[in-house]
Amino acid sequence: MTRFSLRAGITSLGAMALFTAHAHASSVLPSDEAQDLIVYKVKSGDTLLELSRKYFVSSAGISQVARINQLQDADRITVGQSLSIPRQSVKHWTSVARVMGMSCASSYTAEQGNTRLTVGTPLHEGALLKVPAGCHTALLLEDSSIVRLPSGAVLKLSTLRKNALEKAPEVRLELATGRVELEVMKERSPLTPFEIRTPRSVMGVRGTQFRVGFSPDTQGSLVEVTQGVVKTQGTADAESVDLTQGMGVTIDASGKASAPEALLPAPRYASFSKSPNHPTELSVQLQHMDNAGSFQADIATTANLSGLRRTQQWANPEFKIDQLINQAMFYQVAAISKNGLLGTPALMAFCAAPVSAEQARCSAVFETPLAEGASITFTLNRQNAAAHQEVIRTGHLTAVNGKFAVKDLQPGHYSWSLSYPLAKASADQAGVYQSGAFELIALPTAAP
Structure with missing residues (x-):
C-alpha cells in the first residue's frame, strides 16, 4: 500500500x-430485572463472605446472591462462574460530571447549588441545569461520554453514581424541555444503566450518538439516532421500538410512538x-x-x-x-x-x-x-x-x-x-x- x-x-x-x-455496537434497554443486577465473574480466592466484606452494603447481600443464583451451598462458588448481584446491595458513591464546554456570554448557576458554571465545574447527582437562551453547554461524564445541551434545554442528573463492581457510572437523565445530544461510549457494559427520560418516553442506550427532544407546548417527544441502536418506548406503548442508525420517531402527547422513519x-x-x-x-x-x-x-x-x-x-x-x-x-x-x-x-x-x-x-x-x-x-x-x-x-x-x-x-x-x-x-x-x-x-x- x-x-x-x-x-x-x-x-x-x-x-x-x-x-x-x-460507536457502532448494539444498544439495549435492559428489563427491570436486568437493570437491577450486576454480573460478576468469580476470581480465584473469592468467597461470598469475602465479596460481602469488600463490595456489599451489608451481609444480607450474601443470602440475596445465593437465592438469585440458586446456589445449593453459599460457601461454594467456582472460578469463572458468573454471579448476578442486586445493584442495591453493592456499595456506591457519587460520580462526577464536569463542564467541558460553554458557549455563553457569561456563566450561569445550576438550579441546585450556588456555584456558577465554568469550564471544569464538577456536577453531581441531583443537579438541574437550565441552559439560558443563546447558550450551549457540554458535560463530560467519568466514562468519557459527552452530554451536549443546546439553548433552552432543561436537564436533571437524576442518577449519577458509581459502584464497587462496575467501571462505568450509572446514569439516568431527565429532560424536561428542549433537546439533548449524547455521545455514549461504546465500551459501557449493557447492564450498566444509561437512561434518558422525557415526560412521554424512556430511552436506554449503549455505544451510540443520538438526540432526544421534548416540547412542553406540544407535549411531544422525538428521538433521532445518528450512530448505534437505541431502544425507546412511549409511556403509552406496550412495547419498545428499536431505532437503528439513521432512524427516528416522534412520540405524541398521549405517549404513543410513531412508526420509525428514516432520517x-x-x-x-x-x-x-x-x-x-x-x-x-x-x-x-x-x-x-x-x-x-x-x-x-x-x-x-x-x-x-x-x-x-x-x-x-x-x-x-x-x-x-x-x-x-x-x-x-x-x-x-x-x-x-x-x-x-x-x-x-x-x-x-x-x-x-x-x-x-x-x-x-x-x-x-x-x-x-x-x-x-x-x-x-x-x-x-x-x-x-x-x-x-x-x-x-x-x-x-x-x-x-x-x-x-x-x-x-x-x-x-x-x-x-x-x-x-x-x-x-x-x-x-x-x-x-x-x-x-x-x-x-x-x-x-x-x-x-
Missing part, C-alpha cells in the same frame, strides 16, 4: 475569539455565489433534498463544535457567510423533515481562498479546555478517493488556553481523533476522547 504524505503544521493558540465517536441524509455542498451588494458576503447553496421542510446549522469556530457555538435555521437549502478568513468556520448542517425530525448532519468547514480554491491553505482550530497542560494524542487524515492520507499523528501535542490549530490544510475531506487525560481527576476517570470528520471548502474572496 502506498502511503501519501501531506504537509501541515500545528500551533498552540492564546486567547482568541471563539462529534463524534466511532433525511446529510446535506451536500453544491455551489456558492457572491452578493452584488455586500462584497464580503457569500451565499452557499446545498444540493436539493426531497422531503426537507427546513435546514439547521450549528456554527462554531472549532472542529469539535465548542467555543462560540450558535444555531441558525433556514427555510431553503441556502445560507449566507460573511467575512471568511484563513481560519475555518464550521457549520454542522442538517435537514429537518416535515415531521420535525433532524436528519443526519454534515460538518462543513469554510475558509477563504484569496487566489483560488486549489491554492488555498487554511487552518482548523480544536478546543481541549480540560487538558490543562496534559499531552494530547491527535491524528488527522485526509481522504483521497479510497485512500487515507496521514496528515498528522502525534502523542505529545500541548495546547495553550485550551486550544490548538492545524495549519496549511488543503481543501478536502478530513477525519480526526484526539484524547487526553484530565488533570486533578480520580484514577478511574477515563479522560477525554473525541473524533469526527469534516469537509474543508475554500471559497474565493478576491473580486472577480
